[in-house]
Amino acid sequence: MKFEIYREGGGGLLGNALAGLGTKGQYRWRLWSDNHEIIASGEDYVNKADCQNAINLVKGTNALTRVEDNS
Known part of the structure; x- marks a missing residue:
C-alpha cells in the first residue's frame, strides 16, 4: 500500500469540474x-x-481503533 499526496484541480474532466x-x-x-485500487x-x-x-x-x-456502526 502507499499514500499519495496530490493537488486538486490537476486537469482532466474531474479536476476541471472540481476546480470550479x-x-x-x-x-x-x-x-x-x-492492486492499484x-x-x-x-x-x-x-x-x-x-x-x-x-x-x-x-x-x-490499529486493531484497537473503535468502529462505530450506525446502520
Missing part, C-alpha cells in the same frame, strides 16, 4: 492498495503539512 468549486490547488491524499481518501487541505498530519493520523490507527 474553489478547491483548485488544495492538497488531498489517497491510500492505494497493492483507491481504498481511502481525505478532504481538501490548504496546507501540505495539514494533509501530511491527516495521513499520520490514519497511519496511527
